[in-house]
Amino acid sequence: MDILKEFTEAIKKALSALYTTNYTGEISFQKTRKEFVGEITLVTFPLLKTSGKNPEITGSDIGTYLQQNTDLIKGFNVVKGFLNLSVADKIWLNYFSDILPKDAYAIKSANSSGQSVMIEYPSPNTNKPLHLGHLRNIFLGSSLAEILKARGHKVIHSCLYNDRGTNISKSMLAWQLYGNGATPESSGKKGDKLVGDFYVQYSNAYKTEITELKQKGLNEEEADKQSLLAKQVNDLTVAWENNDTGVRNLWKTMNGWVYKGFETTYNTLGIKPDKSYYESDVYNLGKQTVLEGLEKGIFYKKEDSSVWIDLTADGLDHKLVLRSNGTSVYITQDIATANEKDRDFKLDKSIYVVGNEQDYHFKVLFLILKKLGRKYADNLYHLSYGMVELPTGKMKSREGTVVDADDLIEGMIDTAKETTTELGKTEGLTVTEANNLFKMLGLGALRYFILKVDPKKKMLFDPAESIDFNGHTGPFIQYTHARIQSVLRKSKLSSDEIKAQSIPTDCVLHQKEIDLIYALSDFKTVIKEAESAYNPALVANYIYEVAKTYNQFYHELSVLNADNGVQKLLRVQLSYKCALVIKQAMHLLCVEVPDRM
RNA sequence: GGUCCCGUAGCUCAGUUGGAUAGAGCAACAGCCUUCUAAGCUGUGGGUCUUUGGUUCGAAUCCAAACGGGAUCACCA
Numbered sequence: 001m002d003i004l005k006e007f008t009e010a011i012k013k014a015l016s017a018l019y020t021t022n023y024t025g026e027i028s029f030q031k032t033r034k035e036f037v038g039e040i041t042l043v044t045f046p047l048l049k050t051s052g053k054n055p056e057i058t059g060s061d062i063g064t065y066l067q068q069n070t071d072l073i074k075g076f077n078v079v080k081g082f083l084n085l086s087v088a089d090k091i092w093l094n095y096f097s098d099i100l101p102k103d104a105y106a107i108k109s110a111n112s113s114g115q116s117v118m119i120e121y122p123s124p125n126t127n128k129p130l131h132l133g134h135l136r137n138i139f140l141g142s143s144l145a146e147i148l149k150a151r152g153h154k155v156i157h158s159c160l161y162n163d164r165g166t167n168i169s170k171s172m173l174a175w176q177l178y179g180n181g182a183t184p185e186s187s188g189k190k191g192d193k194l195v196g197d198f199y200v201q202y203s204n205a206y207k208t209e210i211t212e213l214k215q216k217g218l219n220e221e222e223a224d225k226q227s228l229l230a231k232q233v234n235d236l237t238v239a240w241e242n243n244d245t246g247v248r249n250l251w252k253t254m255n256g257w258v259y260k261g262f263e264t265t266y267n268t269l270g271i272k273p274d275k276s277y278y279e280s281d282v283y284n285l286g287k288q289t290v291l292e293g294l295e296k297g298i299f300y301k302k303e304d305s306s307v308w309i310d311l312t313a314d315g316l317d318h319k320l321v322l323r324s325n326g327t328s329v330y331i332t333q334d335i336a337t338a339n340e341k342d343r344d345f346k347l348d349k350s351i352y353v354v355g356n357e358q359d360y361h362f363k364v365l366f367l368i369l370k371k372l373g374r375k376y377a378d379n380l381y382h383l384s385y386g387m388v389e390l391p392t393g394k395m396k397s398r399e400g401t402v403v404d405a406d407d408l409i410e411g412m413i414d415t416a417k418e419t420t421t422e423l424g425k426t427e428g429l430t431v432t433e434a435n436n437l438f439k440m441l442g443l444g445a446l447r448y449f450i451l452k453v454d455p456k457k458k459m460l461f462d463p464a465e466s467i468d469f470n471g472h473t474g475p476f477i478q479y480t481h482a483r484i485q486s487v488l489r490k491s492k493l494s495s496d497e498i499k500a501q502s503i504p505t506d507c508v509l510h511q512k513e514i515d516l517i518y519a520l521s522d523f524k525t526v527i528k529e530a531e532s533a534y535n536p537a538l539v540a541n542y543i544y545e546v547a548k549t550y551n552q553f554y555h556e557l558s559v560l561n562a563d564n565g566v567q568k569l570l571r572v573q574l575s576y577k578c579a580l581v582i583k584q585a586m587h588l589l590c591v592e593v594p595d596r597m
Numbered sequence: 598g599g600u601c602c603c604g605u606a607g608c609u610c611a612g613u614u615g616g617a618u619a620g621a622g623c624a625a626c627a628g629c630c631u632u633c634u635a636a637g638c639u640g641u642g643g644g645u646c647u648u649u650g651g652u653u654c655g656a657a658u659c660c661a662a663a664c665g666g667g668a669u670c671a672c673c674a
Contacts, residue, residue: 026614033617043616045654055654081654082617125674162674279674306672315600316670323672330674359601360669386602387668394667423636441636453610456602458667460609470636471622472610479636487633541611544621555629555638575633597636 003087003095003521004029007040010072014065015050023050037077038084039518045081055081089509092517099520100573101499106150106524107584113152118341119145121353123160126258127167128196128397130265130405132388132461133355139450139590140385141353142271143536146588151531156345159273160337163255164280167199169236172250173229174198174205184257190264190406191257196397203398205229265405269443270590275344277337283328286336289372290322298371309368319364334365335372342376349379351534356384356456383534386458388450403463412467413442419469425597437594441475444591448474451589452540472544474591477582480547481593484579487559491572498576501569512553516574519549523581527588536589543585550578 008027015023025046032038044051044058051058059078066073066085075086099105121141122134130138145155175182175198184191206229213223224230239247266272290307293299299309299321307322321332328336341350352362362382370377387394388403395402417438420426426434449467453459469475491498509517522542530538559575562568583593 028614030616035618041617045616048654079617165674167674304672317599320672325672327672329672333674355668356602357668358674361674363601384602389667419636425634425636449609457610458603462609465608465623468609468623468636473622473636475636476622479634483634483637485634490633537611541621544611548621551637552639554633558633560633596634 003091004040006091007072007085010066010070011042011062014062014069015047017069018061018065019051021050021052023047032084036079036082036084037075038086039514040085040087042083042085043081044083048081059083087514089507089514090505092509092514093503093505093507095521096517096573096577097502100577103580106527106581108150108152110149110152111154113154115152115348116154116156116346117148117349117351118156118158118345118347119148119351119353120158120160123162123354124262125162125167126195126255127171127199129190129192129261131395131397132403132405132408133395135269135405135408135446136385136388136450136459137353137355138269138271139447140383140455140536142269142590143447143451143539143588144351144353144383144534146590147527147530147536147539150527150584150588153348156275156347157271157273158275158277158341160277160279162279164237164240164251164283166233166237168251168255169233169240170202171195171199172236172247172254173232174202175250175254177205184260190261191259192261192265193406195254195258195261200398202229202233265409268406268409277340279333282333282336282340286328286332286339287322287326289335289339290332293321293368293372296372298368309371311364311367314367316360316364316367319368321368331361331365331368334361335368338365338369338374338376338380342374347376347379349381350376351381351383353383353385356386358382359384381534383455385455388459388461391460391462391464403461409443409446412446413438415466416440416442416445416469416475420597429596437597440592440594441469441478441597444474444478444586444593445469446474447589447591448477448540451536452544454537455535474586475597477543477547477586478591478593479597480550481579481582481586482595482597483554484550484575484582485595487554487575488572488579490560493572495576498569498573501573503566503570503573507566507570510557512549512556513570513574515549516553516578519546520577520581523585526585530588539585539588543582543589546578546581546585550575550582 007029011027027042029040029042032041042062044055044062047058048055051061053061056078059082063073063076063078063083063085067076071088072091073085074088077084119141122130122137124130124134141157145157148155178201179198182194184194187194189197206227209227209229210220210223213226214220218226236247240251290299293309294301294307299307301307304324305326306320306324308318308320310318312318319331320329323329338350341347354362359382362384366377366380366382369380389395390401390403392401420438420441426437429437445467450459452472467473526538526542530536553574557571559571560568562571586593
């Protein structure tokens with residue numbers, strides 16, 4: 001039974017019993033601020049019209065009613081328009097004994113809602129390795145997937161690979177010109193790194209060429225037109241489109257290296273797309289849809305036979321959907337992919353995890369699909385997230401100012417190893433166990449660091465300052481879990497034994513015990529909110545609250561040396577439930593928690 | 598220039614379906630390990646919630662404008 005629901009009912013009853021006027025608004029509560037006594041606060045200002053009395057009297061009216069007619073509270077106080085209620089211990093105990101045996105009280109089993117949700121991430125280009133920006137994308141996508149599963153949905157993880165076009169041709173050209181037949185094996189480099197290096201090499205060579213041309217008096221645009229490298233890139237792209245065997249083979253080979261490299265990183269991060277889409281498959285699709293739009297009069301054709309859509313009535317611009325040479329542009333491909341997804345899966349919702357630099361693109365895409373009358377258009381959602389910035393500004397692959405994903409992960413795991421070893425926490429662990437722990441902690445610190453920030457906000461990452469392991473961090477929460485497990489081990493009780501025994505309802509609770517039950521009671525609501533806001537940060541910040549509350553409880557009260565058996569049992573139960581909630585909530589962030597550290 | 602996003606402590610961030618004296622972590626300082634894991638706990642200092650107006654019993658939160666930062670507006674992806 002939901003505590004707040006009980007209070008809502010009781011307050012409604014109180015209002016109709018106390019006053020003649022009916023109150024039609026919502027009853028909403030807030031948490032009592034810690035400088036006041038109580039846990040639940042009713043703001044009485046909105047009720048004054050109903051009561052016809054001043055805030056103080058209204059508050060004490062309701063408080064008195066609750067005290068006399070219900071067993072919900074053990075006391076109350078009124079401060080101006082705030083009625084602070086101290087919830088009766090019995091209510092807390094009833095609630096806790098209700099949720100204790102239900103391990104999954106806040107988590108629905110996957111596929112129970114009957115809804116299918118597709119979530120697309122990280123959709124990288126195949127011309128360079130993954131960087132910190134992709135990590136934010138992956139962490140958000142994979143965490144949201146877990147949250148959706150916990151809400152009972154079937155989740156399909158898709159990924160769109162931008163595997164062709166100008167950028168890919170640049171890497172290929174550089175390999176042809178400067179590669180000397182290099183392979184991942186011959187160079188000892190990870191495939192995606194090798195290809196990325198060629199991409200950078202192209203960029204540098206191009207820059208040099210342009211600089212030279214400009215010194216001859218050409219402007220930027222003219223220089224680009226004269227550029228031999230740019231021409232060669234274009235030739236490669238055309239050759240690819242014409243199915244030139246040599247170019248296609250090289251393209252396949254180099255993309256193969258990249259995919260293999262990505263897979264390594266994916267494995268470390270524990271992600272695996274259920275369905276991959278490739279730009280090379282869809283890049284020329286979408287033309288039928290454009291024709292359909294032309295027939296319906298949604299699109300229009302210019303004299304040069306390029307096709308456009310006029311979105312000025314919706315506050316946007318004119319947008320090209322088909323080039324004058326009849327080829328697709330990016331958005332045409334996205335229209336095609338959206339159709340494919342709808343055809344391939346019966347989706348109730350389709351989410352794109354893509355940075356906020358593409359806000360405009362998705363606005364246009366969704367609008368076009370809606371105008372085309374696609375039924376699924378209303379189920380599309382762009383999970384837009386802010387860029388990760390360095391103290392020096394935005395990351396740029398071409399300029400080599402990116403924080404490489406593999407390097408960052410490796411560094412985090414190394415730091416975890418150092419810290420753990422320094423603290424002497426590796427004692428008694430096998431080498432494998434220790435290595436697992438380092439990985440768990442390093443990745444946990446990184447994931448938590450990124451996920452605790454509201455997705456839509458840009459975030460700052462300073463490579464010079466290592467990510468913390470103390471305070472509001474993943475390892476802090478992991479530590480709390482390990483600490484609780486240690487207590488539970490020493491209690492010598494199995495989880496079944498802990499859950500089976502009941503606490504007498506006349507047991508008197510300590511404030512820290514109440515705080516803990518209160519914190520635990522929010523879990524379900526938090527997951528719901530995280531789903532509807534597409535925001536894992538809500539979960540991240542919630543777990544921190546739970547862990548902090550537990551640590552305070554732990555410091556103030558002894559679990560194993562409690563005054564009596566009942567008290568000890570209750571505290572063991574609280575510890576058990578707290579550890580479970582931490583574990584489940586961290587799982588929603590795709591962070592594992594250790595049993596010792 | 599048009600459109601969109603952002604602006605909270607020295608730093609990184611919470612808090613925005615309108616509620617009390619705006620909260621955490623880091624950094625600084627002062628305490629707490631013969632008792633369940635000190636990656637912990639407790640305390641101190643630290644604020645013009647960018648600014649100005651408006652809405653009202655009440656605004657960090659909603660509205661408008663200004664200032665500052667960013668993104669985007671390609672026959673690129």
